[in-house]
Amino acid sequence: MIPDEPKRTSVLQGTGVSPGVAIGVAHLIRRVDAPISRYQLEDKSLVSEEIRRFRKALKDSESQLLEIKRKFKDQEGLETLYILDVHIMILKDKMLIKQTIQNIEDKGVNAEWALRMTLDKYRDVFSKVDDEYLRERISDVEYAGQRILRNLAGVHHETISGIGDNAVIIARDLSPADTMQMKVERIQGFATDMGGKTSHTAIVARAYEIPAVVGLEKITSEAKTGDIIIIDGTAGAVIVNPDPEIIRRYEEKKRHYETIEDSLLKHARKTATTLDKHRVLIGANIEFVEEIPSAVQHGTDGIGLYRTEFIYINRDRLPTEEEHFCTYKKVVESKGIRFSTIRTFDLGGDKFISDPRLAAEMNPVMGLRAIRFCLREVDLFKVQLRAILRASAYGRTKVLFPMISGMEELLETKRIFNEVKKELKRDGIPYGKDVKIGIMMEVPSAVLIAEDLAKEVDFFSIGTNDLIQYTLAIDRVNERVSYLYEPLHPAVLKLIRQVVEAGHKTGIEVAMCGEMAGEPVYTMILLGLGLDALSMNALVIPRIKKLIRSVTMTECRKLVEQVMTFNTASEIEFFVRDYMRHKFTDDFEVVD
């Protein structure tokens, strides 16, 4: 018996056609697209039989569509019903019928092949149309054609049922007849192999405000019914079988997406400056280049954290330097951002290498991962560093090393980094003159020696998610202890303060890129602790900016002083929430 292996995570990129984040369970709609074979009709007498079959399939198709239309007449908007009428008209189209019959007669082929020839001819003609919307109408011809073919094959059953709640629909393509048979308002998201911005799936998804990504090419072969699926309709990405950490991150994104109000966008373009003129730099945390335009629109100053993990996931072989480079170049060159912070590989080695020696660790969070893995597999690490440095020639770049726990690791990392620089210089390959290097402050031991580490780097970035779990010794994924995950634990606040003080003593920037940075309820505390930059989910930026613009540093510092007099996390939490609720009566009424 082979033990259940953890399901493989894969990431697909397509065209995001309806924004937002969906997390759900895959429901795969598989079409029995019977392969079409060509038969030469041996006998002339068979011609009339083929024509009869074709006409019957047309008739059957028509009555099926009429039946669907009748059933859904009262439920759907007129628009969708009209498309069904168009499909019915295609079934009755004189040219379609005439050409197909002509193909049967002249070429002596079976009805299926004759119809395929007609459909292909239309596909060819439509593909030459300039107008995207009109060009995509070939999909209507295809929907109708597929239905005729199914009827020719004698496949009548295609009712879509048994779709549970939380379902994400996965399909080659969805026709109006398909979506009409679903309770669309209960569906979480759509992901399809085919389609573009004006395809039917896209139109329906936007109408119902359901996240959707189309044009994924092979989602139907990557995902199985029952798999957990994340759809990021804004970035055009779909993640199949994400691990718990990724799910959590996207749950956060989803929450921000749902609470963002358009009215807040007017705060987006202003700087995050307090009433007493203290400016805080705002960054966005991203994982896909496609997220940058939205981040800029939401008012980010730069990219505070670009997670590079998805470059590694979902491939059979390692990404080449060129692949890394192209992605990073796109990031640093993006319009509207002043800096890009690229974090190097931050996963366990098991994520992409099927080396048995690296197999399942008892406690992967504390295992061979991130910088530890990179320092062991130096060649792999160098590929990424070369690519980042090459990209730095095209825009202001900062490099961020994760999970540094001590000075030896930092010095070794810097040694390799400088070696790569030297090699590039020797080979005459350009790179940015002023690439800043920084480290994640997420391991408590690093915080305790922060003063020494500060002398070796240009900036610190506090990763609160890991810092909290390492400090409080809790596994966030373990539900039995997750109640202990308290960002406002006095120990956590003291560690953050220590990092800021150590950084400022040496004169380097101290940023925060963990989830805490994007929680409005903590913003005043973080300002009071003296953080220079906050990097967060882009969607929450307008809200955080609005908040920063309405407070003074004096009151933030005072709040921190008060908070530091408590010695339990629950007292602090209660005090801060109460304070924020009273100060911002409108914004914190529902926070709890």
Next chain:
Amino acid sequence: MIVERTLTIKNEFGIHARSAAMIVRAIEHCRSNVFLERDGARVDAKSLLDILTLACPKDSQVVVLADGDDAREVVETIAKLVDDKFGEAA
């Protein structure tokens, strides 16, 4: 009787599936042979698919040509659909 008229497409999306369907539905039972022409291509106006292949966007010019005893009415009918922007909101 042959009647011919040049029309300018005014609705936002041009002659798409919905508007093409309206044309076919309006004239499919007439006695005339009806054609649409654009950029030298001529299609049967009683075929939805053929009309779509003409790909007429907003502001394009289309010639309607009808041949038969009800040709005048047919051209009038199509012209009215085009002028009314196929019922699309302005």
